[in-house]
Amino acid sequence: MNKRYLVALDQGTTSSRAVVFNLEGHMLCAASREFPQIYPQPGWVEHDPMDILSSQIEALRQAVRQAEIDPAEIAAIGITNQRETTLVWERDTGKCVHNAIVWQCRRTASMVDELKENGYGDIIRQKTGLVPDAYFSGTKIKWILDELNLHEKAEKGGLCFGTVDSFLCWHLAEGSPHVTDATNAGRTMLFNLHTQDWDEELLQMLNIPRAMLPKVVDTAQVVGWLKEDILGVKIPIAALAGDQHAALFGQACFERGMVKNTYGTGCFMLMNIGEEFKLSQHGLITTLAWRLNGKPTYAFEGSVFVAGAAIQWLRDEMKLISSAAESEQVALSVENSGGVYLVPAFTGMGAPYWDMYTRGTLVGMTRGTGRAHIVRAALESIAFQSRDLFHAMVQDGGMESPALRVDGGASANQFLMQLQSDLIGLPVVRPKVLETTALGAALLAGLAVGLYDNLEETAAGWHAENTFNPKMKEEKKEKLLKGWHRAVDAARYWAKQEE
Numbered sequence: 272m273n274k275r276y277l278v279a280l281d282q283g284t285t286s287s288r289a290v291v292f293n294l295e296g297h298m299l300c301a302a303s304r305e306f307p308q309i310y311p312q313p314g315w316v317e318h319d320p321m322d323i324l325s326s327q328i329e330a331l332r333q334a335v336r337q338a339e340i341d342p343a344e345i346a347a348i349g350i351t352n353q354r355e356t357t358l359v360w361e362r363d364t365g366k367c368v369h370n371a372i373v374w375q376c377r378r379t380a381s382m383v384d385e386l387k388e389n390g391y392g393d394i395i396r397q398k399t400g401l402v403p404d405a406y407f408s409g410t411k412i413k414w415i416l417d418e419l420n421l422h423e424k425a426e427k428g429g430l431c432f433g434t435v436d437s438f439l440c441w442h443l444a445e446g447s448p449h450v451t452d453a454t455n456a457g458r459t460m461l462f463n464l465h466t467q468d469w470d471e472e473l474l475q476m477l478n479i480p481r482a483m484l485p486k487v488v489d490t491a492q493v494v495g496w497l498k499e500d501i502l503g504v505k506i507p508i509a510a511l512a513g514d515q516h517a518a519l520f521g522q523a524c525f526e527r528g529m530v531k532n533t534y535g536t537g538c539f540m541l542m543n544i545g546e547e548f549k550l551s552q553h554g555l556i557t558t559l560a561w562r563l564n565g566k567p568t569y570a571f572e573g574s575v576f577v578a579g580a581a582i583q584w585l586r587d588e589m590k591l592i593s594s595a596a597e598s599e600q601v602a603l604s605v606e607n608s609g610g611v612y613l614v615p616a617f618t619g620m621g622a623p624y625w626d627m628y629t630r631g632t633l634v635g636m637t638r639g640t641g642r643a644h645i646v647r648a649a650l651e652s653i654a655f656q657s658r659d660l661f662h663a664m665v666q667d668g669g670m671e672s673p674a675l676r677v678d679g680g681a682s683a684n685q686f687l688m689q690l691q692s693d694l695i696g697l698p699v700v701r702p703k704v705l706e707t708t709a710l711g712a713a714l715l716a717g718l719a720v721g722l723y724d725n726l727e728e729t730a731a732g733w734h735a736e737n738t739f740n741p742k743m744k745e746e747k748k749e750k751l752l753k754g755w756h757r758a759v760d761a762a763r764y765w766a767k768q769e770e
């Protein structure tokens with residue numbers, strides 16, 4: 272039977288998706304299943320592990336059915352997943368001892384403060400590339416072991432920890448392999464990027480026994496075979512990757528200096544920085560881009576907390592627009608924002624500012640300021656924040672970038688993409704397939720089973736659709752940026768006065 276398709280399982284925070292691609296990287300069909308979010312207390316977020324599993328299997332079956340393909344023609348499956356979300360299950364029964372603790376969950380924030388107070392901050396940063404935070408899996412594992420009094424059982428090898436990739440492999444693959452890939456391992460705060468192994472000192476720091484940890488494999492590698500009862504045939508599961516890492520791969524950012532930005536609720540920007548580990552001076556995270564044939568490639572990662580969310584805010588709270596898409600036409604109905612700047616720091620600001628106390632600020636209004644100016648200022652704020660992140664990456668990486676590759680819901684906004692290109696002075700390129708996370712997982716799986724010989728061949732699966740080239744005069748750009756940074760200063764000043 273001809274192997275003509277690749278399938279990605281994209282297990283996200285609110286839904287599980289399955290996407291069928293042909294070998295040229297064209298998307299045939301996608302299916303998606305939402306599942307409930309569980310909020311046991313303010314700031315706590317959980318998922319029922321069985322919801323994760325069943326929604327993922329249903330999405331897979333539906334996508335294959337809708338694509339009207341013979342499952343025997345699927346060459347390989349790649350899994351990509353919400354990162355850091357933590358599951359612990361019994362080795363002999365596979366039963367989870369607790370709900371999945373989701374990456375957003377803040378229940379271990381005080382544990383992280385304690386680690387920092389005890390001087391672990393710098394050790395964590397040097398070894399894992401991460402800025403210590405409750406997002407990462409390490410403190411979540413400790414919380415489960417402490418809370419349920421399971422240290423002894425874990426010590427004896429009776430428990431397994433896994434992120435979502437690992438959990439899915441255990442349940443979907445024949446023989447239940449206990450594995451995770453290096454990109455996912457790198458989000459636990461327990462994985463040493465230099466040795467590419469779990470780190471003894473970090474394990475001791477959180478009192479987590481090595482016996483419960485999965486074997487760390489490459490990002491593209493056959494880790495097992497899909498159980499026959501799921502699609503009626505056995506198919507190699509050939510890639511595991513955290514979602515942002517898969518997206519960087521799906522954007523074919525294979526060369527040092529290449530950057531992708533995803534414009535969703537927030538923005539996630541990653542830059543390929545090559546094979547050498549490097550730390551940022553601007554509070555960016557250093558993470559694995561991927562690990563292929565045992566060889567790590569690194570990336571800088573930074574995020575904009577409020578991006579598309581500012582547009583949702585205009586729509587839902589301010590009622591200035593009726594849909595996110597309308598923001599474009601409204602912004603273009605005025606020549607400029609009339610000196611208005613919106614700093615949407617609703618929850619503080621991340622890299623390169625790192626100020627958790629800053630709050631949202633609107634400056635520069637006059638009697639002539641109208642709705643269109645404010646809408647325009649909100650879109651501009653997404654481009655300004657992304658520009659500052661991009662600038663920090665280029666500075667810290669010490670390398671030029673050829674272009675910015677974009678995806679995510681708000682990348683549909685032409686005004687925003689043109690402004691982004693103007694502000695970074697480089698082309699902004701939007702690909703045909705905006706499901707870059709799924710595409711990345713599929714291409715990684717294709718690489719693992721030998722459908723592509725090397726990264727150049729893999730890159731042929733990425734197709735550009737729109738390119739936005741910089742048009743703005745340097746003088747105007749400098750003026751806009753100066754105004755934006757003054758607005759950020761004003762927002763920070765406001766927050767400081769409150770302290």
Ligand code: ADP
Nearest residue numbers: 535536579580582583595596679680681683684
């Ligand atoms: P997520 O995966 O974070 O849910 P999506 O990639 O689905 O996000 O993108 C949705 C976000 O993009 C929303 O916050 C929405 O406000 C914003 N958005 C969608 N379309 C547009 C548009 N045309 N212009 C500006 N923002 C948009």
